[in-house]
Amino acid sequence: MRHPYTALHTFHLVVRFQSLKHTADHLHLTESAVSHQIKRLEAQLGYSLFYKSGRQLKTTPEGKRLSLELSAPFDHIDQILSEPKNTTHNTITLYCLPSLIEFWLLPRLLKFKAEHPNYELIIKYHSSSPDYLDEHSLRIGSHEQESHTPYIRSKILSGETIPVCSPIYMNRQHVFSSKDLLETDLLHDHTEEGWRNWFALQGLTLNKPTQLVYEDFHLLKMATIAAQGVALCPEALIQEDLKSGTLIALSTKRSNIGHYYAIEQNKYAHTNINTLVEYLI
Amino acid sequence: MRHPYTALHTFHLVVRFQSLKHTADHLHLTESAVSHQIKRLEAQLGYSLFYKSGRQLKTTPEGKRLSLELSAPFDHIDQILSEPKNTTHNTITLYCLPSLIEFWLLPRLLKFKAEHPNYELIIKYHSSSPDYLDEHSLRIGSHEQESHTPYIRSKILSGETIPVCSPIYMNRQHVFSSKDLLETDLLHDHTEEGWRNWFALQGLTLNKPTQLVYEDFHLLKMATIAAQGVALCPEALIQEDLKSGTLIALSTKRSNIGHYYAIEQNKYAHTNINTLVEYLI
DNA sequence: AATATACATGACAAAAATTAATGAGATTCA
DNA sequence: TGAATCTCATTAATTTTTGTCATGTATATT
Numbered sequence: 001m002r003h004p005y006t007a008l009h010t011f012h013l014v015v016r017f018q019s020l021k022h023t024a025d026h027l028h029l030t031e032s033a034v035s036h037q038i039k040r041l042e043a044q045l046g047y048s049l050f051y052k053s054g055r056q057l058k059t060t061p062e063g064k065r066l067s068l069e070l071s072a073p074f075d076h077i078d079q080i081l082s083e084p085k086n087t088t089h090n091t092i093t094l095y096c097l098p099s100l101i102e103f104w105l106l107p108r109l110l111k112f113k114a115e116h117p118n119y120e121l122i123i124k125y126h127s128s129s130p131d132y133l134d135e136h137s138l139r140i141g142s143h144e145q146e147s148h149t150p151y152i153r154s155k156i157l158s159g160e161t162i163p164v165c166s167p168i169y170m171n172r173q174h175v176f177s178s179k180d181l182l183e184t185d186l187l188h189d190h191t192e193e194g195w196r197n198w199f200a201l202q203g204l205t206l207n208k209p210t211q212l213v214y215e216d217f218h219l220l221k222m223a224t225i226a227a228q229g230v231a232l233c234p235e236a237l238i239q240e241d242l243k244s245g246t247l248i249a250l251s252t253k254r255s256n257i258g259h260y261y262a263i264e265q266n267k268y269a270h271t272n273i274n275t276l277v278e279y280l281i
Numbered sequence: 282m283r284h285p286y287t288a289l290h291t292f293h294l295v296v297r298f299q300s301l302k303h304t305a306d307h308l309h310l311t312e313s314a315v316s317h318q319i320k321r322l323e324a325q326l327g328y329s330l331f332y333k334s335g336r337q338l339k340t341t342p343e344g345k346r347l348s349l350e351l352s353a354p355f356d357h358i359d360q361i362l363s364e365p366k367n368t369t370h371n372t373i374t375l376y377c378l379p380s381l382i383e384f385w386l387l388p389r390l391l392k393f394k395a396e397h398p399n400y401e402l403i404i405k406y407h408s409s410s411p412d413y414l415d416e417h418s419l420r421i422g423s424h425e426q427e428s429h430t431p432y433i434r435s436k437i438l439s440g441e442t443i444p445v446c447s448p449i450y451m452n453r454q455h456v457f458s459s460k461d462l463l464e465t466d467l468l469h470d471h472t473e474e475g476w477r478n479w480f481a482l483q484g485l486t487l488n489k490p491t492q493l494v495y496e497d498f499h500l501l502k503m504a505t506i507a508a509q510g511v512a513l514c515p516e517a518l519i520q521e522d523l524k525s526g527t528l529i530a531l532s533t534k535r536s537n538i539g540h541y542y543a544i545e546q547n548k549y550a551h552t553n554i555n556t557l558v559e560y561l562i
Numbered sequence: 563a564a565t566a567t568a569c570a571t572g573a574c575a576a577a578a579a580t581t582a583a584t585g586a587g588a589t590t591c592a
Numbered sequence: 593t594g595a596a597t598c599t600c601a602t603t604a605a606t607t608t609t610t611g612t613c614a615t616g617t618a619t620a621t622t
Contacts, residue, residue, distance in 0.1 A: 002308060003362055004287075005289075005290055006286050006610095008286075009283070009284075019568080020569060021568065021569080027283060029612095030612060032613080033610070033611045033612070034569095035570060036570095037610080039570085039571090040609090040610090052569070052570090054620070055619045056568080056619090057569075061416075064414060068414070068418065069405075071407075072408065074354070075408070076354040077284065077286070077351065077354045077355075080347070080350045081284055095349060101500065102499070102503070106504075113507075113509060123495060123496060123500060124350070124496050125497075126352075127353065134342040134346060135342070136342075137346070213402075214404060215405055215406055216406075218383070219404060222383070222387050223387075226387075226394070228394060300599080301599075301600060302600085310579095311580070312599075313580075313583095314581070316601065317579070318579080321578090333588090333599085333601090335587085335599090336587070336588050336599040
């Protein structure tokens, strides 16, 4: 079944206000309506979100966690819908995979801006699947070819990943084979899928729980440099660190999670985008 | 009125599948139901999202923009709800304002990790209002005191902002007074509110449109260093750059947007959090 | 104690979403 | 060419969801 987005939104407001009454006023509903929404949501989720302490409402630990995480995406949606559509015809919106922005896009983009000062650019982080682009937009990320779409895909970087760590960590924890890696501190972003995959390619199975979780590649890389453990990084994004020795490759085995591409609607639809893509490739 | 979150979710699926039929199957609904949802949504938003080209559905430019931006928060919600609640009793979740992570939190945290290797930490980006914490969580950000809550707030950094630019930009565009700043390229993150505020404090009004928009402080700072214009930065986060001269302050006038705090549920509720906070302050 | 506050509950009503039936264009292909 | 098919639109009926009202319970205030 689909997630009850409206009820989840109500729930996050209730946690914010710590009051059904206040939330009801805010939404122009009765207390009863809000109470019912919460009860229904609790039933669907299978755990309780609030309990009563006196006539005060208290949030359960699970409720706190949920609301804390839910507030970001709901605020995000509200922001998107309230955003003015200030699309000057010269404006290009560039949706880019977060990990690529810092280590690949930004240096190039700034050089580009210096040479083409008239371009108006909006840069947005974007991780999920390609979706659909208009003629003022450009996407950069790792996406498989959607055979049925009319989009132009240009490869910009290899997506091959290798395990790396800092020299300090290397000295502490000697790694001679892929198998030895199973004994190290495996760092990863929001999913350890990459590691499972990599070990599977070596005929090994990862079943140890991993310790530190980082929300994005930037945090992950910083932690690796600081000798927290071993991370699986796209080789193309850590060239500098491998050269300078801040990071050391622990294996020559690469797992290929696909490459990075620039995706645009149509090469000839928008000359500004055309120019930008030519520059970036 | 409240945003129709469910319809928005349906809409983003329709764009993803480029088909009412496919979306209907996915949601276990009839085509008709999906069609109605979209029509209602279009009526509410006041603009059309699709048009028919042959028997194929095409997305309007506004629809494309909307769906592109909507996919991230909806994916986020789905991820939150599918996440296992793997809260070991030793795990601390640290919710931090994105701008603080790189320039303030991470260096300290990594030192902390080195000294306390047994701590299990999950770090998450979090921008919005404080909401409610459980005893395994810690928030770091700029939040006003909520007088009625039982939370402990410890100030960690000043939030005062000043206008800065790179030396190269400084040479190009001479700035002698606050008023001169109105003629420069004003860089900002997702809102130009900060600038309006700063100019208002100097008795000036900003009505020029701003050019380049960055989604977060990290992008903003990089662009400023690359001589794209003038940015309003929290002084505490660019100390190093001011010292080294990569960034130069263009005024001594500061606008105070509040300070940065560590917020925890209760100083004595969780000794691990206690230790961590003591270390960070 | 009396009164007010905050939430819960159940029966019912209102509103909203979904379906079913039908239709209109567009494509496919025999 | 024209019959079959495909995709979405539309209308009216129906079902489901959501909200309201009346009432109840526990807690706090005076």
